Amino acid sequence: MMAQYASILFSMVLVNNFVLVRFLGICPFLGVSKKLDSAAGMGAAVTLVIVLAIAVTWPIQQLLVAWGLEYLQTIAFILVIATLVQLLEMAIKRFIPPLYESLGVYLPLITTNCAVLGAAILTIDEGYTYPQALVAGLGAGLGFLLAMVIFSGVRKRVEDAEPPECFRGMPITLISAAITAIAFMGFSGVIDHLFGV
Amino acid sequence: MADELAAKQSGWEIFSKGLLTENPSLRQMLGLCPTLAVTTAVTNGLGMGVATTFVLVCSGLAVSLLRKAIPNSVRIPALITIIASFVTLVMMLVKAYLPALDDALGIYLPLIVVNCIVLGRAEMFASKNPPGAAILDGLGMGLGFTVSLVLMSAVRELLGAGTLLGVKIMPSFIEPMLIMVTPAGGFAVLGVLIAASVWLEQRRLRKLGLPLGGSPENPCDGCALACGLDDPADPACARDAFVEKVEAALGERDA
Numbered sequence: 096m097m098a099q100y101a102s103i104l105f106s107m108v109l110v111n112n113f114v115l116v117r118f119l120g121i122c123p124f125l126g127v128s129k130k131l132d133s134a135a136g137m138g139a140a141v142t143l144v145i146v147l148a149i150a151v152t153w154p155i156q157q158l159l160v161a162w163g164l165e166y167l168q169t170i171a172f173i174l175v176i177a178t179l180v181q182l183l184e185m186a187i188k189r190f191i192p193p194l195y196e197s198l199g200v201y202l203p204l205i206t207t208n209c210a211v212l213g214a215a216i217l218t219i220d221e222g223y224t225y226p227q228a229l230v231a232g233l234g235a236g237l238g239f240l241l242a243m244v245i246f247s248g249v250r251k252r253v254e255d256a257e258p259p260e261c262f263r264g265m266p267i268t269l270i271s272a273a274i275t276a277i278a279f280m281g282f283s284g285v286i287d288h289l290f291g292v
Numbered sequence: 293m294a295d296e297l298a299a300k301q302s303g304w305e306i307f308s309k310g311l312l313t314e315n316p317s318l319r320q321m322l323g324l325c326p327t328l329a330v331t332t333a334v335t336n337g338l339g340m341g342v343a344t345t346f347v348l349v350c351s352g353l354a355v356s357l358l359r360k361a362i363p364n365s366v367r368i369p370a371l372i373t374i375i376a377s378f379v380t381l382v383m384m385l386v387k388a389y390l391p392a393l394d395d396a397l398g399i400y401l402p403l404i405v406v407n408c409i410v411l412g413r414a415e416m417f418a419s420k421n422p423p424g425a426a427i428l429d430g431l432g433m434g435l436g437f438t439v440s441l442v443l444m445s446a447v448r449e450l451l452g453a454g455t456l457l458g459v460k461i462m463p464s465f466i467e468p469m470l471i472m473v474t475p476a477g478g479f480a481v482l483g484v485l486i487a488a489s490v491w492l493e494q495r496r497l498r499k500l501g502l503p504l505g506g507s508p509e510n511p512c513d514g515c516a517l518a519c520g521l522d523d524p525a526d527p528a529c530a531r532d533a534f535v536e537k538v539e540a541a542l543g544e545r546d547a
Contacts, residue, residue, distance in 0.1 A: 170376040173405050173406070269480070273479035
């Protein structure tokens with residue numbers, strides 16, 4: 096039982112890393128990963144929102160299925176996520192001002208982050224149970240956080256390098272992302288052997 | 293942005309800017325998730341491009357028609373709902389008529405909802421312009437997106453599998469480079485393609501002796517380098533070095 100949860104968690108973090116393998120959440124990955132603290136802040140905010148979003152969208156999917164309204168999944172999910180992010184922003188601002196200082200600025204950007212909607216739809220497609228879905232969401236968020244933090248370190252080095260003129264900025268960032276992605280390819284296959292699932 | 297001037301732009305200008313100068317994925321760096329994720333084969337890239345174009349055109353038209361009816365306070369949720377409706381429509385059509393494409397695109401089909409290009413055009417263009425212009429803008433942006441997806445997937449399919457549209461092209465003694473169809477290959481090919489488009493633009497400007505675009509107050513807006521940093525103070529910004537080079541070249545020519 097525990098092995099199964101651990102397998103879901105680690106395969107989401109390492110093998111099926113949301114950013115480097117599934118290409119979800121590329122915009123914040125390339126946009127906000129310049130500094131370590133903003134990369135970590137964004138990663139933490141996305142993790143929080145993904146877990147909360149799955150906590151809400153999974154039961155909603157059961158309702159949609161019960162009423163035969165599965166085709167409304169996309170509309171229902173995106174509206175729920177947009178509302179949730181808005182409410183979360185208000186709640187954090189009201190009750191935990193210090194957290195708002197560090198995470199608040201990233202929240203409005205998260206509504207249209209495909210990692211959140213992607214995680215919500217993915218857990219449904221995979222047929223996870225409610226606790227499995229929550230663990231998968233946590234793994235997706237942590238994987239995003241890990242990729243952001245590692246990549247902010249890589250970018251610091253890239254900034255000091257002098258690539259050919261036309262490669263400056265975005266192109267060289269993408270090439271370094273490719274190399275980071277190759278590193279993550281090394282994890283495929285590891286998880287299944289490790290947990291024997 | 294030039295969108296406020298749309299009333300003065302001709303239809304062709306509105307249509308063509310999405311193809312080249314404001315190409316969504318290669319110049320504006322928008323919608324990179326699908327650009328990277330589905331471009332392992334030309335058919336997938338083409339399917340994604342056409343599906344996104346359909347959503348862009350339909351949502352652009354709907355948003356433009358409703359632009360006076362939508363109150364400003366709920367504009368974003370209203371736009372998202374409109375876009376999500378058309379995405380659902382596309383999903384139903386693809387599932388019914390092209391089940392193989394539906395399998396290949398997977399969750400990236402519903403994720404058109406959160407594609408920044410679609411919401412961006414609805415918010416920045418369609419909600420401020422008449423329906424005709426909105427349709428042209430959607431078509432241009434969609435076509436530009438489709439072209440870059442097809443280009444990207446052609447490179448990856450050719451190098452990664454040795455085929456184009458499933459037909460064997462590469463001679464059999466050249467081993468396919470499997471890395472091209474993996475995620476790492478996606479990042480690398482996109483990086484090289486963007487670099488190529490920047491190089492072409494730089495060469496064009498250098499030939500004409502034109503400045504890089506943008507204004508002193510907002511140097512990144514319309515800057516031909518399109519590095520995506522949006523911060524001229526960033527040490528990685530290549531603008532100053534490039535301006536210096538162009539000016540040196542011009543000085544040499546004049547002397």
